[in-house]
Amino acid sequence: MPDATGLELLAQDLRDRDADTVLDTLFFRDRATIIVDPAHNRDALTGLRDQGYSFLASVHGVDYYPEEPRLGVLYELLDMKRVDRITVKARVHTERPELPSVVDLFPTADHQEREIYDMFGVVFSGHPDLRRILMPEDYEGHPQRRDFPVGGEPIIFTYNEKLIPGWLEGQ
Secondary structure (H helix, E strand, O other): OOOHHHHHHHHHHHHHHOOOOEEEEEEEOOEEEEEEOHHHHHHHHHHHHHOOOOEEEEEEEEEOOOOOOOEEEEEEEEEOOOOEEEEEEEEEOOOOOEEEOOOOOOOOHHHHHHHHHHHHOOEEEOOOOOOOOOOOOOOOOOOOOOOOOOOOOOOOOOOOOOOOOOOOOOO
């Protein structure tokens, strides 16, 4: 992976293409991250692909609750010749969580973007088949958001069976 100087050189190359693309860089625990403006996310990924980072290893969704912009999408890119790895991070607001799809640039993003859409609610404009992949189509909400209500059915043990309403009445 690039060192701190290499990260800044990559970021400068992206800035030379478009000054508004890169918001910040982060080199922490030997991991290089470029933080990009969501509107220029696709441009940054295209620029890095042209510089040799042609393999999209994974795409992740993140919820930074309670911060805003709250939702993040992280792209892990690899340069297979130099055996380098770099992360590209874009953050979007919950009011309009939208990013351009990169499926045409990196076909491996297809199901990963669908999963992020399903679990976090980030809409990838231009995606060829953006629909739920893990949850039912009529499911409401996005279960990986940190403010999603945690619930479910109570687990019944002998010590709490009298505390569960209706449990003993059904026998």
